[in-house]
Amino acid sequence: MSYPVDSYGQQHQAAPGCPVTGTGAAAVTPLFGTDFAADPHAVYGQLRGTGARAHPVALEPGVHAILVTSYATAREILLSPDFSKDPRHWTDLMRGGLPEDSAVRPMMEWRPNALFSDGHEHQTRRQVIDDVLGKVDLYQLRRFVEEAADELIDAFAPTGRADLMADYARQLPLRVFNRLFGCPEDIGNRLVEGMSALFDGRDPEKSNAIVTQGLLDLVAYKTEQPGSDVTSWILSHPSQAKGEEVIHQIVTLMGAGTEPESNLIGTAALKILADPRFAGHFAGINPPISESINDVLRWDPPLANYGVHYARRTTELHDVVFPTGVPILLSFAAANNDPAEGIAEDQDATHSAHLAWSAGPHQCPAQRQALSIAYTAIERLFKRMPDVRLAVDESTLEWRPGPFHRALKTLPVRFSPRPVHAEPGGFVQGPAGQGPAGPATGSLLYPATPPPPPVTVSPTQKVLNVWLNWWRGDN
Incomplete structure (x- = not known):
């Protein structure tokens, strides 16, 4: 039976020969720094070698948590009412x-x-998200991704080289989300500028202020001039609380849907460029996009270690005692590769076998949209740049440090220079019986009316710190 340490470094009672704590003080494994970022699976393997299902770890110096590497244990925590998502259970x-x-x-x-609530409160907030996402037209979404992809590709196509992270993967989801949220062009440009700078760690105070004011302006604008877009649907939903909670809903959706999406696009593109299993496109075969995306989700999910939970009371689960007051970090990456569950050996495992989307009440509500964005972004890239190749040896690529994510720093590539004019994207097929979709008009587009002057609202800087200061991964 394993007894992980609590967040004050105190060791709970341990059974003799406990593989986690041993005797004396428990060994705490750091999940920060370049060593962990370079090869997290080596760390997971070492932890798994102790025979334990959960392990004391440090998220940063002095901040302790329990890391669950067992698939069965992680899944049970996700499904069990004995564990809460509410951080107000966190003693420290x-x-x-x-x-x-x-x-x-x-x-x-x-x-x-919705992310940090339980029970009825969570169900109410989650229903708003489910209802809003259910209104997103996947055909329009694909068009938005193609348009954003062509704009970005045109910027580097004549040069013959690019950093696919900075120049493509990290910008594309931001542009698409601006369209989905109905941002007027002025506000949308500011959000792209501010969020890109936040992700890059450039002048965070100024960038944070730009994004915060941009979101406040967006909510004010959509309150006065609602449209067929995510922001308007959130504002008009009968179950959506007003005031600051609206900003938190938008920030949660944007934060969860941009940075992880960027990392999914970048890592899946790397698979196609460097992994022999997915390199068929170099022989004139279309790249196996779906396979590379599913491979990333199973082996290197963008949110590698997250799904933070807290035991409502001291709870024993699978011979591990989880004390109250300590963050329990679920390692989706380690759990997906848990040999005890046979997933790592099953090369034919479908995407439903892994935990990259989480599970239970907090399972990701935007799987279809996320997969559509990633697939279309990668498809458009390799269609426009069929001879794209890595500009450096794969072994020299660096990964951004941080305990939660799996994210490339850069992805340098080369290709034959091409004209800036994007090849015609063709029509995207509309719903059955309607033929191809016509010009991009109507729902989910920039309104033609310019935004009103900024309203006088006291910006809550903490709203953006919630997600974006950490999403840029510079801890």
Whole structure:
């Protein structure tokens, strides 16, 4: 039976020969720094070698948690009412034990949104998200991705080289989400500028202010001039609370749908470029996009370690005792590759076998949209640049440090220079019986009316710190 340490470094009672704690103080494994980022699977393997299902880890110096590497244990926690998503169960946080400038705090502290709530409160907030996402037209979404992809590709096509992370994967989801959220062009441009700068770590205070004010302006504009877009649908939903909670809903959707999406696009593109299993397109065969995406989700999910939970009371599960007050970090990456479950050996496992989308009440509500964006982005890239290839040896690529994500720093490529004019994208087939979709008009587009002047609202800088300061991965 394993007894992980609590967040104060105190060891709970351990059975003799406990593989996690041993004797004396438990060994705490750091999940930060370049060593972990370079080869996290080596760390998971070492932890798994102890025979334990859960392990004491540090998310940053002085911030402790319990990392679950067992597929069965992680899945049961996701499904069990004995574990909560509400960070107000976190003893260190509630006692003021975390500094305000903690790098992991923005990803873990409580906000009034679906991600950090349970029970009826969660169901109400989640229903808003489900209803809103259900209105998104996947045919229009594909068109948005193709248009954004062509704009970005045209910017580097004549040069014969690009960094697919900075120049493509990290910008494309932002542009698409601006369209989905109905941002007027002025506000949309500011959000792209501010979020891109935040992800890059450029002038975070200024960038944070740009994005915060941009979202406030967007909500004010859509309150006055609603349209057929995600922001308007959130604002008009009968179950959506008003005020600051609206901003938290939008930030949650944008944060969860942009940075992880960028990393999924980048890592899946790397698979096609460097993994012999997916390199068929170099022989004139279309790249196996779906296979590469599913491979990333199973082996290197963009959110590698997250799904933070808290035991409502001291709980024993699969011979592990989880104390109250300590963050329980579910390692989707390690669980997906747990040999005890046979997933790692099953090369034919479908995407439903892995936990990259989480499971239970908090399972990702935007799987269809996320897969559509990633697939279309990669498809468009290789269609426009069929001879794209890595510009460096794969072994020299660096990964951004951080305990939660799996994210490339850069992805340098080369290709034959091409004209800036995008090849015609053709029509996207509309719903059955309607033929091809016509010109991109109507729902989910920039309104023709310019936005009103910024309203006088006191910006809550913490709203953006919640997601974006950590999403850029510079801790």
